[in-house]
Amino acid sequence: TAAGGEDSRWNVSILLFSVVAAVNGQIRYSIPEEMRKGLFVGDIAKDLGLDVRRLVSGRARLVLEDDNQYVVLNQNKGHIVVNERIDRERLCAKKSPCSFSLEIVLEEPLELFSITIEIQDINDHAPVFPKKEINLEISESTPTGTVFLLDSAADPDVGTNSLQSYSLKANEHFVLKQHTRADGSKYAEMVLQSGLDREKQSKHALILTAVDGGEPQMSGTVKIHISVLDANDNSPVFTQSIYKASVLENALRGTIIATVSAVDADQGYNGNVTYSFTHLEDGSACPFEINSNTGAIKLVGDIDYEASPNYEINLQAKDPWGVTGASKLVIEIVDENDNSPVVTMASYSGKISEDSPPGTVVALISVQDKDSGKNGQVHLTIDEHLPFKIKSSLRNYYTLITAQTLDREKLPTYNITLTATDEGFPVLSNKKSVYLEVSDINDNAPVFSQSLYSAQVTENNSPGVPLLQIRATDLDQGQNARISYFLFEDELNGNPVSAYFSINTESGVIQSLRSLDYEQVKEYKIRVKAQDGGSPPQSSNTSVIVHVQDQNDNPPQVLYPVQTGGSLVAEMVPRSADVGYLVTKVVAVDVDSGQNAWLSYKLQKATDRALFEVGLQNGEIRTIRQVTDKDAVKQRLTVIVEDNGQPSRSATVIVNVAVADSFPEVLSEFTELTHDKEYNDNLTFYLVLALAVVSFLFITCLVVIISVKIYRWRQSRILYHSNLPRSIARFWFLSPIFKNGIWSRTSRPSCKMANATYSQPVSFSRPFSLSSGGTDPIFDPRGAQNGVPCWKCGTRSRLGSKKASFWTGPYRYGRKHSVHRAENRQRDFSCE
Numbered sequence: 001t002a003a004g005g006e007d008s009r010w011n012v013s014i015l016l017f018s019v020v021a022a023v024n025g026q027i028r029y030s031i032p033e034e035m036r037k038g039l040f041v042g043d044i045a046k047d048l049g050l051d052v053r054r055l056v057s058g059r060a061r062l063v064l065e066d067d068n069q070y071v072v073l074n075q076n077k078g079h080i081v082v083n084e085r086i087d088r089e090r091l092c093a094k095k096s097p098c099s100f101s102l103e104i105v106l107e108e109p110l111e112l113f114s115i116t117i118e119i120q121d122i123n124d125h126a127p128v129f130p131k132k133e134i135n136l137e138i139s140e141s142t143p144t145g146t147v148f149l150l151d152s153a154a155d156p157d158v159g160t161n162s163l164q165s166y167s168l169k170a171n172e173h174f175v176l177k178q179h180t181r182a183d184g185s186k187y188a189e190m191v192l193q194s195g196l197d198r199e200k201q202s203k204h205a206l207i208l209t210a211v212d213g214g215e216p217q218m219s220g221t222v223k224i225h226i227s228v229l230d231a232n233d234n235s236p237v238f239t240q241s242i243y244k245a246s247v248l249e250n251a252l253r254g255t256i257i258a259t260v261s262a263v264d265a266d267q268g269y270n271g272n273v274t275y276s277f278t279h280l281e282d283g284s285a286c287p288f289e290i291n292s293n294t295g296a297i298k299l300v301g302d303i304d305y306e307a308s309p310n311y312e313i314n315l316q317a318k319d320p321w322g323v324t325g326a327s328k329l330v331i332e333i334v335d336e337n338d339n340s341p342v343v344t345m346a347s348y349s350g351k352i353s354e355d356s357p358p359g360t361v362v363a364l365i366s367v368q369d370k371d372s373g374k375n376g377q378v379h380l381t382i383d384e385h386l387p388f389k390i391k392s393s394l395r396n397y398y399t400l401i402t403a404q405t406l407d408r409e410k411l412p413t414y415n416i417t418l419t420a421t422d423e424g425f426p427v428l429s430n431k432k433s434v435y436l437e438v439s440d441i442n443d444n445a446p447v448f449s450q451s452l453y454s455a456q457v458t459e460n461n462s463p464g465v466p467l468l469q470i471r472a473t474d475l476d477q478g479q480n481a482r483i484s485y486f487l488f489e490d491e492l493n494g495n496p497v498s499a500y501f502s503i504n505t506e507s508g509v510i511q512s513l514r515s516l517d518y519e520q521v522k523e524y525k526i527r528v529k530a531q532d533g534g535s536p537p538q539s540s541n542t543s544v545i546v547h548v549q550d551q552n553d554n555p556p557q558v559l560y561p562v563q564t565g566g567s568l569v570a571e572m573v574p575r576s577a578d579v580g581y582l583v584t585k586v587v588a589v590d591v592d593s594g595q596n597a598w599l600s601y602k603l604q605k606a607t608d609r610a611l612f613e614v615g616l617q618n619g620e621i622r623t624i625r626q627v628t629d630k631d632a633v634k635q636r637l638t639v640i641v642e643d644n645g646q647p648s649r650s651a652t653v654i655v656n657v658a659v660a661d662s663f664p665e666v667l668s669e670f671t672e673l674t675h676d677k678e679y680n681d682n683l684t685f686y687l688v689l690a691l692a693v694v695s696f697l698f699i700t701c702l703v704v705i706i707s708v709k710i711y712r713w714r715q716s717r718i719l720y721h722s723n724l725p726r727s728i729a730r731f732w733f734l735s736p737i738f739k740n741g742i743w744s745r746t747s748r749p750s751c752k753m754a755n756a757t758y759s760q761p762v763s764f765s766r767p768f769s770l771s772s773g774g775t776d777p778i779f780d781p782r783g784a785q786n787g788v789p790c791w792k793c794g795t796r797s798r799l800g801s802k803k804a805s806f807w808t809g810p811y812r813y814g815r816k817h818s819v820h821r822a823e824n825r826q827r828d829f830s831c832e
Helices: 002-011 044-048 052-057 088-092 663-720
Strands: 021-023 026-032 040-043 061-064 071-074 079-082 098-106 111-120 133-139 147-149 163-168 174-180 186-192 203-212 219-229 242-248 256-259 274-278 288-290 296-299 310-318 324-334 342-348 351-353 361-368 378-381 388-392 397-402 413-422 429-439 452-458 466-469 483-487 501-503 509-512 523-532 539-549 557-560 570-573 582-585 587-589 599-606 612-614 620-623 634-643 650-659 733-739 742-748 751-753 780-785 788-790 796-799 802-805 829-831
Touching: 026 040, 026 044, 040 044, 044 052, 044 079, 044 111, 061 071, 088 098, 088 111, 098 342, 147 324, 163 174, 163 186, 174 203, 186 203, 242 256, 256 324, 274 288, 288 310, 342 413, 342 429, 361 378, 452 466, 483 501, 501 523, 557 650, 570 582, 582 650, 587 599, 599 612, 612 634
Parallel strands: 026 111, 133 219, 242 324, 351 429, 452 539, 570 650
Antiparallel strands: 021 026, 040 079, 061 098, 071 079, 098 111, 147 186, 163 203, 174 186, 203 219, 256 296, 274 310, 288 296, 310 324, 342 361, 361 397, 378 413, 388 397, 413 429, 466 509, 483 523, 501 509, 523 539, 557 587, 582 620, 599 634, 612 620, 634 650, 733 742, 780 788, 796 802
16 A cells, blocks of 8 residues: 555665766766765765766866756765765656766866766655545446446556556456556556446456565555446547647647537437546646637746756546547647857956966856756857957857956956847757956055155254155056055165155155254255065165255354454554545355355444444445544444345454554554453353342242242141130141151140130141241140150240240131230149
8 A cells, every 4th residue: 555655664674875977078977866965975086987076176066957956066076975864756856867977167277077966766656546536426237348448557666666567356247458668657547347337236346466576565445436327338438549739838828729529329418528638637727728618728827948848738528428439639839049149157267367367267157047958058149359268168168368468457347248149940049147346466666756856954954844745656456556665775875765764655655854954965866665565575676865944053254353252453654544445344154055154234323323334335444534632542333244044144353453554553552442341241141140040049939939929828827727616726736746856747636724624626737936046846745744745835845955835826717806805814734
């Protein structure tokens, strides 16, 4: 039975085996269905003669035609193993042999191997009838030999595991005949071998058994209930034993495929015939429908040549009394070009180096078309203007290769459209766009925006000031375009360039490392190198000229007259000198340049301004009037020399002129002048020193007075906010305590009034006053107890030769309590 077959199949041990056949570069394995996940299928490394390491290095992978991953590749062992349970009936239905194909793709270099895995059937299904019961109505006049077509049992298995035979429970009226169709399937007919007599027995019950040929053998049964009808002795007969028809796979629903007819020799009601399909498998969807009255067969569902190329349908004609006739309808599905090619990237990285030579494989492409014949023949093309071409490979596989050298700097990316076209009519095509990125190599050196750079900087600049920024560009990408800047280690004035300038390696900013002096070097020429981060790196050079601009940083220098500290130089003018007499010429120079070195001369001071003048441009000192006897012998001229810079700088020179006719007269006058000068210089120094000392003492006294005022104000605020009675708080002071060799002071009441005591400790930091008799507090050892001295309150005590007095007067509040009652002043106090 079916149930018995289902229970017993789990007790059968399945012998797993695989057969390897290598024909024309293909490998074929054969395995039974229903294998568990992980079981061995085949040793692909051994069968292909490959090293396991080649599978790992070539990133071997399996490419299946559909999405079902029935098997997987173990790269480490080179084995193909089962990935999921394989149901042969689901995969191939009745098709035999059942197999599926796959390819193994290896990269670097690209290799492709085709593998076919055949799935062998096991007896895992029992024959099953479409109905649990068959009800037949047979007229009693039915002649012997009449054939009754019975429902066939369905067994998804194939070969010996499929349905093999039928058997009928023994009876006296019916026998069983078995037949085989062209496709190998078997069906049974029940033949009446002896006449029926409704009056004797109106109903018959039979059991039909279907048995397969598997191990263990499995079977299915159905009950046949026969009702004997009254006389109708002619059965319907079809006009043809086999009907044939064809239909396009894209035919619309409702299309009439064929019309069948049957005739019944009976007349009247017994001659009415109805049509139906029989032997349809339970749950199967038949895309056709027959009109029970006219026999017209029309399309009511979807048909697909790729799924099922033909249909074979059993026809039945039955009269009102249940007498039937049988025939067969064979429908051929005509293929049409209704499937577009499908483009799949079997191997594609999306990147290619720009230095790849022509012929480099970019991608492995699979193109599949489910149609058959010319409808399934496809061609793959790309845009002919691209630097790539398509090369045909093994069985619907193509390779995309480079046709010429690539340059990322000209075109960094390519959008490649793959067009797959079949040969059917109408022509169907499919496009797939892939994005290819050209990866960069370091084939371009940095390029400066200028071959020569120029910068200007004012002398006496601060160290670290930026001079200029240079820029270089690199057409490469990423690290190959990352530019670093360096200075060549040339020498400037005997020192390396790095002692004067530095450059930021990232930004290209050139900085001055020291203050430059126009008077020393007016122009610096340095070389800069830009180097990228590629491997190997590429570089380019440029030159930078730094012009130092002059600044008015040098005062004029007087060359004549020479100023010396030990001797006095004087120019002599005779008293007979006329107007315009050239006394002397002040000669000065300025090491600056340009207008900073333009000098002008002015007379700043003179003993007699009406006697001399100085040339503005040439520094010549001339008389402007006639020298007379009244003019003093000693003439002192102060000449100031100024440059034309901004701000201007100057120098002064003192020119001593002697108006005399003889040298001894000149010598006596200028000796006195030297002594007066020394005396005046000393007097000025002492006056400045005295002023500085007086200013310092004044500021110090002012700070001390302000500090004392602030301190007294803070102490009055503390006493004002305390909780002491005003009449008592006046007599409190800090009592020093000597403990553990250390003097300390605590705030506590140290005296008591007559007829009143106050023992609450109060803390405040009012300092006590010392009299002029001593600087330190003195205690009486005779009154000390436990290391605490007894202090005399309001009295002075002499110990030895020292004298100490302590202030116990009233501590004034911030409020107006400066006047106290007389009795409070006359109270007696004693030491505690």
